[in-house]
Amino acid sequence: MTTATLSLSGLTAAATEAARTAAAATDAERAAWLHAVADALDANAAELVEIGEAETSLGVPRLTGEVARTTGQLRLFAAVITEGSYLEAVIDHADPAATPPKPDLRRILRPIGPVAVFSASNFPFAFSVAGGDTASALAVGCSVIVKAHSGHLRLSERTAEIVADALRGAGAPEGLFALVSGREVGTALVQDPAIKAVGFTGSIPGGRALFDLATSRPDPIPFYGELGSLNPVVITAAALQARAAELAAGLAGSFTMGAGQFCTKPGLVFIPAGTSFAHQVAEASKDKPTARMLTSRIAEAYPEGLRSFAAVEGVEVAGGSIDQDAAANGAAPVVFATTAAKVLERPEQLLEECFGPTTILIEYTDQQELSAVLAEVPGSLTATVHAGPGEDIGALVEQLSGLAGRVLFDGWPTGVAVNWAQQHGGPYPATTSLFTSVGATAVRRFQRPVAYQDAPESVLHPALREANPLGIPRRVDGELKLP
Amino acid sequence: MTTATLSLSGLTAAATEAARTAAAATDAERAAWLHAVADALDANAAELVEIGEAETSLGVPRLTGEVARTTGQLRLFAAVITEGSYLEAVIDHADPAATPPKPDLRRILRPIGPVAVFSASNFPFAFSVAGGDTASALAVGCSVIVKAHSGHLRLSERTAEIVADALRGAGAPEGLFALVSGREVGTALVQDPAIKAVGFTGSIPGGRALFDLATSRPDPIPFYGELGSLNPVVITAAALQARAAELAAGLAGSFTMGAGQFCTKPGLVFIPAGTSFAHQVAEASKDKPTARMLTSRIAEAYPEGLRSFAAVEGVEVAGGSIDQDAAANGAAPVVFATTAAKVLERPEQLLEECFGPTTILIEYTDQQELSAVLAEVPGSLTATVHAGPGEDIGALVEQLSGLAGRVLFDGWPTGVAVNWAQQHGGPYPATTSLFTSVGATAVRRFQRPVAYQDAPESVLHPALREANPLGIPRRVDGELKLP
Numbered sequence A, B: 001m002t003t004a005t006l007s008l009s010g011l012t013a014a015a016t017e018a019a020r021t022a023a024a025a026t027d028a029e030r031a032a033w034l035h036a037v038a039d040a041l042d043a044n045a046a047e048l049v050e051i052g053e054a055e056t057s058l059g060v061p062r063l064t065g066e067v068a069r070t071t072g073q074l075r076l077f078a079a080v081i082t083e084g085s086y087l088e089a090v091i092d093h094a095d096p097a098a099t100p101p102k103p104d105l106r107r108i109l110r111p112i113g114p115v116a117v118f119s120a121s122n123f124p125f126a127f128s129v130a131g132g133d134t135a136s137a138l139a140v141g142c143s144v145i146v147k148a149h150s151g152h153l154r155l156s157e158r159t160a161e162i163v164a165d166a167l168r169g170a171g172a173p174e175g176l177f178a179l180v181s182g183r184e185v186g187t188a189l190v191q192d193p194a195i196k197a198v199g200f201t202g203s204i205p206g207g208r209a210l211f212d213l214a215t216s217r218p219d220p221i222p223f224y225g226e227l228g229s230l231n232p233v234v235i236t237a238a239a240l241q242a243r244a245a246e247l248a249a250g251l252a253g254s255f256t257m258g259a260g261q262f263c264t265k266p267g268l269v270f271i272p273a274g275t276s277f278a279h280q281v282a283e284a285s286k287d288k289p290t291a292r293m294l295t296s297r298i299a300e301a302y303p304e305g306l307r308s309f310a311a312v313e314g315v316e317v318a319g320g321s322i323d324q325d326a327a328a329n330g331a332a333p334v335v336f337a338t339t340a341a342k343v344l345e346r347p348e349q350l351l352e353e354c355f356g357p358t359t360i361l362i363e364y365t366d367q368q369e370l371s372a373v374l375a376e377v378p379g380s381l382t383a384t385v386h387a388g389p390g391e392d393i394g395a396l397v398e399q400l401s402g403l404a405g406r407v408l409f410d411g412w413p414t415g416v417a418v419n420w421a422q423q424h425g426g427p428y429p430a431t432t433s434l435f436t437s438v439g440a441t442a443v444r445r446f447q448r449p450v451a452y453q454d455a456p457e458s459v460l461h462p463a464l465r466e467a468n469p470l471g472i473p474r475r476v477d478g479e480l481k482l483p
Helices: A008-024 A027-043 A045-056 A058-085 A132-140 A152-168 A183-191 A203-217 A237-260 A277-286 A294-309 A340-345 A367-376 A393-405 A442-444 B010-025 B029-042 B045-056 B058-082 B133-140 B150-169 B185-191 B204-215 B236-261 B276-285 B296-310 B338-347 B367-374 B394-402 B440-446
Strands: A090-092 A103-112 A115-118 A146-147 A179-180 A197-200 A222-224 A233-234 A268-272 A317-318 A334-339 A358-364 A381-386 A404-409 A447-451 A475-476 A479-481 B090-092 B105-111 B113-117 B145-146 B178-181 B198-203 B222-228 B233-234 B268-272 B314-318 B334-339 B358-364 B380-386 B403-411 B445-455 B474-476 B477-480
Touching: A008 A103, A008 A146, A008 A179, A008 B145, A027 A152, A045 A058, A045 A152, A058 A442, A058 B403, A103 A404, A115 A132, A115 A183, A132 A146, A132 A442, A152 A294, A152 B268, A179 A183, A179 B105, A197 A203, A197 A442, A203 A222, A203 B204, A233 A367, A233 A393, A233 B338, A237 A268, A237 A277, A237 A381, A268 A277, A277 A317, A277 A358, A277 B090, A294 A334, A294 A358, A294 A381, A317 A393, A317 B474, A334 A340, A340 A358, A340 A367, A358 A367, A367 A393, A367 B058, A381 A393, A393 A404, A393 B010, A393 B477, A442 A447, A442 B198, A442 B296, A475 B222, A479 B296, A479 B403, B010 B105, B010 B145, B010 B178, B029 B045, B029 B133, B029 B150, B029 B338, B045 B058, B045 B150, B058 B440, B113 B440, B133 B145, B133 B198, B133 B440, B145 B185, B150 B178, B150 B185, B150 B338, B185 B204, B198 B204, B198 B440, B204 B222, B233 B236, B233 B367, B233 B394, B236 B358, B236 B380, B236 B474, B276 B314, B276 B334, B276 B358, B296 B334, B334 B338, B334 B474, B338 B358, B338 B367, B358 B367, B380 B394, B394 B403, B440 B445
Parallel strands: A090 A475, A115 A146, A115 A197, A146 A179, A197 A222, A233 A268, A233 A381, A268 A358, A334 A358, A381 A404, A404 B445, A447 B403, B090 B474, B113 B145, B113 B198, B145 B178, B198 B222, B233 B268, B233 B380, B268 B358, B334 B358, B380 B403
Antiparallel strands: A090 A103, A103 A447, A317 A334, A475 A479, B090 B105, B105 B445, B314 B334, B474 B477
16 A cells, blocks of 8 residues: 555555445444544554654653544544535425426535645644545545655654554455655645645645646646645733733743644734834743754744844844754744734735744734735635724724634634644635535545436435435435435 | 726726625625516516627527526525535534643635636626626625626626626625626636636637636636536447437437537547447437527538547547538537547547537447447546446446536536536536536635634624524534524
8 A cells, every 4th residue: 555565556546446335334434444543543542642752852742632632623523424414405395386387406525536635844744645635535435645745754754654554454445545656756746637726735835836736737637735824823912911921921832832833823913003012922931941943944944034034124133033044053032023014015925824922923013904904815724813801893803704714713823622623724825625624524525416317216326315324414305404 | 887987907906995895795785686686577577688699609509598597596605605504514612631731723715816717608697797706706705806708798797787686686795796808808817817717618728828827827826717528428238229329319409409508518428439329419419400609710610520539540430520610500410420449549630529410339349348448538517327227337427527527417518507505517618617607606716714713702703703694504512403
């Protein structure tokens, strides 16, 4: 099931065959496959965490928690397909008396086929080999070929072995899951006619290049990319008056978490003008330990990013130092401060993601200026507002809803719950998709609707048979019915 | 509300403002707008049909029926938003005791913003100014700018007047709906930063060019294109033995309907080798009247298409004549016949859509050859099987499910019911989308999910408030609940 044994065309042929088998498998069978993978990862967690720590330096507690999150995610998708709403079964009975006569029509979501998954560097479990994209694709009956991230190759290979063994042991078809590595293979994968959708988490340039390949194929395929996000935070004067110290501590904890390498790191913080909040954030973050970054390339890019912010006229370093050797000594937190007016002058220079433990505080003078500068913020995964109790923030929330997929109140965006209501996605460049990559509805990315007109019961998917043998929620003649 | 009064940038600015108002309107308000438009079109149906007949020659009965279908469609979307499931409201309550603690998270689908709609030539009502794309976008709270089809410009303008007046009369915001015309304006519309999604029905070359523009924007947007479809039909030996004459008559009626200008026209018909079915189809279609085509360009392209099929080695003209002047005399039906072996030799020449009253009968010798040639058929809107009672067609149905969005049994694909279960879409080039453009779920194209984390009740959309004031189906803590 790995590159070692098969060429790419061999892998995609096997993936195509396996996808047929998986599509015909029952939800109970696929749920069992997911449980087998989750159990195997849990059983090998200590070994995996050790390899992961050696490759990523993210820390044993964080990595241990991430394994649990990853196996919880696999089990959530097993629950999702068992519940059955994910099939979106709809039945409209025939109406021969209508003008024109209406046929019997039954619609269901079917698996899209083999899926390519590009691992992220920053979540070596949850967004990698056995992460959310893989779990959601396998759940609905797709096969998966994962492109390993070069930042944790040994971990990827070991995880893939465990996943492949668990799937084999649970009776899943050969070829259902495979791992490949290398940039060229990744590029070929996106262009391979056998691949029907791509999941990707990574940088804007890398993701956009692959998006362009996917959409310029003779047969374009969906490319579900998560590319970059500034995750704006708005703090109102009332919030600051009520709890400045708490906000400074919370922000410092959030933007430095995981060495500032979270896709949901708060990278822009809008604060009322004329306060000492920048100083408080600088104080709250100055004792955060330096942290080794994911790869030497990322560690080298961090000080470059810091220097390019600092070089912009009107930007101050409010805390920390831009003169640092993150590759040698780990990354140290840096807090920048500027004004909304300056950002409006140079949005393209200041509204730019910098991977690492840094954030920019942007002073606004009034609601109008705040609204104007928010209008320049590119699409984000999250947007956060810290307000006073009972404060009228309706218009602000509406604006933030337009620029992000998740709007938070009095919290911090790092930390993404894996549940039914999660939305991890947002307008471009946050994602290239109208779907989430985290949470129950992530499965929808790998499904396509098919309607069956006047079909005999015997050829219908069980979900569409009259008696509802699966016992799932369905819409019948326009009415949603519970089993 | 039309081009005459505003520049494109004026129209898109007004559309952006109107989309904000529409997004904040209640479902009841938007349902009333849709009903007002439907009522106004019905009230003016006679005048509209007369203009439509002068421009398209589709015939008064067909156009009258199409107006009813169009207004029924508007009313269906009013019912869809009233029912409320379309919001996909999901609530996960907080669980502070979980590790890590889970926040309160509530997810809903929000309108995507201003939408551009490109009208089709062949359905001057149902896929045009007030057609399915417009109806579904308005239903969920988007504004719409329609690019008129040049084939029925007068009808487009008159329809737009009626729509705009009805919306204004019903209290909808100015700028919610506008009509533009001309190829350059259409191109500019797809690239306009204010436009957040595009609906398109038309040709493969035209649609692909616009798709490429939409996906190569600095911020790519979804392009929901319906481009081209061969709509394969498979007839088994048992079906032919049981009812050859009925099948010949049914096929002749379907491929000549609307002068063969339906996107669901059966363009490829797979039949068992060694029968007289081609002769029967030729007989059944030879007395169909010639029909004026939609535009002179289409009428000129038809005989060209016929000649290019006839020139392929191994293709016979089984009925009708390829030497015809469709522009002067109307289009006459032509039946081609060939073999699966020939198609497998030259798939790119024979698996090509020809707009007009023609179809190709393709003889297959066994199931293996049938499966091989079906594997070459491009993605289609529909696939049809005519089988004998109780015949084992499981594998065939599975293959057809993979290549089309709607699989029909013992029927003909022309005729698309507008209901909850419809799927009008399919793998590329049938569509560039995982969604339908007809039926209740078409609204999903113009919605984007947003989750609210720990939000105060006062800023939440009513659909997400604890007491469920809208009385709609919601998923609460993983469980689907009816109101």
